Amino acid sequence: MAPLTSTVPVRTCIGCRRRDLASSLVRVVRPAPDSTQTVVVDVSRTLPGRGAWLHRDPDCVSAAVRRKAFGPALRDRGFTVAPDDLADLIVEITETIP
Numbered sequence: 001m002a003p004l005t006s007t008v009p010v011r012t013c014i015g016c017r018r019r020d021l022a023s024s025l026v027r028v029v030r031p032a033p034d035s036t037q038t039v040v041v042d043v044s045r046t047l048p049g050r051g052a053w054l055h056r057d058p059d060c061v062s063a064a065v066r067r068k069a070f071g072p073a074l075r076d077r078g079f080t081v082a083p084d085d086l087a088d089l090i091v092e093i094t095e096t097i098p
Helices: 058-066 083-094
Strands: 010-012 019-021 025-029 040-042 051-055
Touching (some): 040 083, 051 058
8 A cells, every 4th residue: 555645735945946835935926028027926826827936035035046046947048037126026025924
């Protein structure tokens, strides 16, 4: 008999590359092409499109920007988050309600 597996979703943080429960991560999505935002924090986790997952830790957000992890995670190699937008993104992610 095979062991029972958990049905709780597990995702990988694009900043630190650690796997964690989806409930402890924040989902970000690529904005619409005409948007001025770099990424959109999906608090409800229901926005359409490809998403990436991050811990609410500023170090994880910084690491994701430094490693240029947003483009590959969102399947758009040309997509980057500018370091200037990093402060706003950190505030938005760390203030989201779990």
